[in-house]
Amino acid sequence: MKEIKHGAPQIPSPLRVFITFESTGWFDTSKEQKEKEILPQLNKILEEWKENGSELLGTFDRDIFTAGHAGPNHWHACFLYNIPDLQTVTNMTHSIREAGLDRYIRLEASIGRPFFLLEK
Template sequence: MGIKHGAPQVPSPLRVIIYFESTGWFNTTTDEKTNEILPQLNEVIQQWKLNGSELLGTFDRDILTAGPAGNTGWHACFLYNVPDLQTVADMTHSFRATGLDMYFRLEATVGRPFFLLEKAE
C-alpha cells in the first residue's frame, strides 16, 4: 500500500520545464543563423528575463548527440519558476509571434518541486 497524502498542491510560482527542439534550424544557411535567427532567439530569451520568470537551470543533450532530436523530441530543456500560467503561454507564444517556430519547437510542462529532494518553504 502506498503512502497516503492529499492531492499535489499547485505551487506559486509554477515550476516549468521547457523542452527546446531544433527543427527548421537544420535547413538554414550560416548567414541566416548568424544574422537573423540567433539574434531573434537571444532577444526573446532576454524578454523572458523581464516577465518575472526565474531561470533555475538548463540542460543541453549535445555532448553525445548531433542532428535531429530523435525519439526524445528535444535538444535542450530550460527549468524555470514562472509567476503564472499566462506567463508560460506568453513564453511559448513568443516563438510564434517572432517566427522562431519555423526553426524551433517549444513545449512547456508544469509541475512542482519534487517533495523528496526540495522541501517547501
C-alpha cells in the same frame, strides 16, 4: 523510520515549468541565416524572458553526445523556470511563434512541482 505522507499534488506558486526546446527547421537553414537572423532573434526573446517575472533555475543541453535531429527524446535542450502564472507561460511560448521562429524551433512547456523528497 519517519512516516512520509504523499497526498494529492498541490499546484505550486510560482509555477514550476519545464520547457523543452527542439530545433526543427534549423537544419534546413544556412549558417548565415542561423548567425544573422535566427540566433539574434532567439537571444532577444530569451533576454526578454528575464524581465517577465520568471526565475531561470537551470538549463540542460544534450549536445555533448548528440548531433542532428532530436530523435526519440523530441528535444535538444530544456529550461527549468519558476514562472508567476499561466499567462506568462503562454506569453513565453507565443513569443517564439510571434517572432516567426516556430519555423525553426519548437517549444513545449510542462507544469510540475518540486520533487517532494528533495525540495520541501
